[in-house]
Every structure is written in C-alpha cells, then in structure tokens.
Amino acid sequence: MKRKKRNRMLIMIVVIVLLALIICSFFEYSKIQDLKAANIMYQTELSNNQQTVYVATDLINAGDIVTDTGENANVEKQTVYTGLESYNYITESEMNTRAKVDIAAGVPVMYNMVTDVVVDNDTRDYEISVANLTTDQKENDVVDIRVIFPNGEDYVILSKKQITNLNLENCVFTSQLNEEEILRFASAIVDAYMTTGARIYTTRYVEENIQETSTPNYPVRETTIALINSDPNVVTKATETLNLEARLSLEQRLGTLTEDELDAVSEGFGLTDTAKSSVLGSTSTATSNEETTDTESADVSSETDSASDSGTTDPESTNQ
Secondary structure, X not given: OHHHHHHHHHXXXXXXXXXXXXXXXXXXXXXXXXXXXXXXXXXXXXXXXXXXXXXXXXXXXXXXXXOOOOOOOOEEEEEEEOOOOHHHEOOHHHOOEEEOOOEOOOOEOEHHHEEOOOOOOOOEEEEXXXXXXXXXXXXXXXXXXXXXXXXXXXXXXXXXXXXEEEEHHHOEEEEEEOHHHHHHHHHHXXXXXXXXXXXXXXXXOOOOOOOXXXXXXXXOOHHHXXXXXXXXXXXXXXXXXXXXXXXXXXXXXXXXXXXXXXXXXXXXXXXXXXXXXXXHHHHHHHHHHHHHHHHHXXXXXXXXXXXXXXXXXXXXXXXX
8 A cells, every 4th residue: 555655646746747847848948939039030120220331441530532442442341230221321422522520440431421522623732821820720620711901801712621731830731722713812812912911811610511601702803813914923922921921920829939039030031010110110200300300400500600600700809
C-alpha cells in the first residue's frame, strides 16, 4: 500500500511539473512570437525610413561650395535612418551650391543649409581694398558697400556682397561682382578720391537669410566715367590712396597707432588732413596778417618819427 501511495505521489508531482513546464513554455513561446512580431515591425519601419543622402565628410564652413567631386569634395553619399522626407535633403542638383551655415563632419546636408550660387558670364572675383571695415569684420560676412559724402548724402554702391579672403590688417577682401557693378564701384572710388571727406565703408547684415537685399542707388556720373576713360590710371591711384586711408582709420580705431606714428605716416605718404590744414592755414594766415600789420605799423611809425626829426630845426642854428 505504501508503495502504491508513493508511486501515486510521484506520478502527481511529475504531472504537475510537466503541466507547469507546458504552461511556461506556452508563455515563453507567446513572448518570443510577440518579440519577433515587434522586431519585424521595427525592421519594416527602419527600412521605410532608410535613405541615401549626402553627408559632410569634413567641416563645411558657411560660404564654402558644397561638392562631391574633385580635390575640394566635402560630401559623399551615405545610407542613414531618418524620419524626414527625402525632399528635406540636398540631391545631385544642389551640388556646387554655397553653404549658408557651418556643417559639421558626419551631418547630413539639409536643403535649407545651402543656397544657389548665381554666376553670370561676366561675374568675376574682385579685390576690394578701399572700404573702411568694422573692427570685428569676419570672413563670410554679408555686407552692403556704401559711400558717404561730407554733405551727408549716403548711397548703396554694392548690395549683399559676401566677404572672402579677408585681410583685416590691410583692409582687403574679395567679393564677386559683375561688369555693371565693377563700373559702378570704379566710379564711386574716383568720386570718393576727388571729394575731400568722402568715405567708402561696409555695413553688415544681421541675418542675411531673412533680410531683403538693399537696392543700389549710387548714381554714376558721366563726368566720372569720362575721366576713367581718359585716364585709366586714376582708378589705381584712387584705390591706393583710399586703401591707405582705410587702413589708417582702422588702425586708429583699434588703437594700434600713436599720434606721432600717424603724423609720420601721413608725412611719409604725402597725406593731407584738409580740415586740419584749413584750420591751421587760416590761423597761420591770420597770424601772418597780424605780423604784417604790426610790421607795417612799426614802419609807418618809424618813418613818421624820421620825418618829424628832419622837419624840426634847431633854434640855435636858426639864430646863427
């Protein structure tokens, strides 16, 4: 009896263990199936969000040309996972456009990160060395180039020009100009050179991507064009003079030149502070006039005394 009872207990235990194993296996199987289903769903979602886009291979600075060919190639195609639509990224048609912002290496290049570069047949890189720059002028700044005259008239010569190859110490940078802009700028250079107190300078856009381009309104004078045509060297001479003035102005604002150094440079290059000269000239003229007046008065007085002396006769000699 005892043996039968023990066998029954063993059979019951085995059955219970088997049932537990079956139940656990069922739950584990269900869990595995759920995980497989979730994995398939995730794989499908990743596959649907997988795109081949252009990715920056090196740091692309604002103003750099985005290209995937040649020695200057800075992007390449890579497969990435993204939830954005494909139109948000640049395509082959956006190659050779210009970056509007800095793009770090490994970052997919978005369509709104670049801008079209319109290059006309007559567009050229043009070195500008006559503009007074701000003390914090930076590479790739977008500026208007303006001219102001002593009577307060202020004109826009060139609008929304990007500064490249900046040499702040010498007030020199490069920008792209077409033929009409080159002629207008040359005219402004000569006008500023011929007008005492005129100054060409830059004004920087706060946010060039959202600010509208200003309209150039500098009137090109026929007499200036005639002068340029008759003497092409006048532009070179005006450029050199205005560049020197711009450099001196910048260095003075930066506090790198003393008054004595400024005077020495001015004398060495033959620069003339016309306002100061006119004041000194009028003062010296007035002083000279005063000295002349005093001299003449002294001469007249001495002549009068001499005449008096010669016209007066000694009484004793008269009596004799």
